[in-house]
Amino acid sequence: RNLEGVQEAAVITRTDSGEAELCAYIQGRDKNDVRAQLALVLPGYMIPAHFVQIDTWPITPSGKLDRKALPAPDGAAGQESYKAPRNLTEMKLARLWEDVLKNGPVGITDDFFDRGGHSLKATALISRIAKAFGVQVPLKDVFARPTVEGLASVIRELEESPYAAIEPAEKRDTYLVSSAQK
The missing domain is CATH 1.10.1200.10 (ACP-like)
Structure with missing residues (x-):
């Protein structure tokens, strides 16, 4: 909300894709501008994965923001x-x-x-x-x-560099501990 031109904003956690992701809902400014401005002041992990521009906010009967009624982000942005x-x-x-x-x-x-x-x-x-x-x-x-x-x-x-998966260790009753585990 501190960004110039942003009238209202809310950020919630959504699990639509199977994992928790931040989703920002903004009113008043272009979502790409907001993302660019946030990138200047926040580390990457704090920038919401999705930005949704919204004109009217869903309100509960008590006058608070109805977070459950906020629309899902459009996964096919652009x-x-x-x-x-x-x-x-x-x-x-x-x-x-x-x-x-x-x-x-x-x-x-x-x-x-x-x-x-x-x-x-x-x-x-x-x-x-x-x-x-x-x-x-x-x-x-x-x-x-x-x-x-x-x-x-x-x-x-790039030059070809064959893919090598990490092979599972052989099955044992006990294993040596690493220096970090010691």
Whole structure:
């Protein structure tokens, strides 16, 4: 509410995608402007995953905000500017995004973080990219190029680095403790 142009705001936790995510409801200012302003003053993990612009607020009979009646965020943000994948790399990457973000369809110019992504989901995306494409994408590249189009160009530039899953340890009755456990 301290941002200029924001008339009203509320932030709640939603679990629509299966995990708890912050969702901000704002009135009076463009949601992309609000996200950009918050990014200047808050760490990434405190910035809501979803922003919903709202004109009228649902009120309970006692005059308080009816948080349960707030609309679910539109998981397909930016649908009016949807651009379909143009090649196989972009198609596979868009599908990975849909799996990680649990919403779709994903266009090649959609921003990972505008669609509800955050650092933990970015890490999950990197793991899936390594398995699907056989390359190790640095986490900083997801933040630097947060679109399907941008990450596809990163993937094309990287050298192949085979995916190697961590193998489970053999079954024993006891295991040696690590130095941290000591």
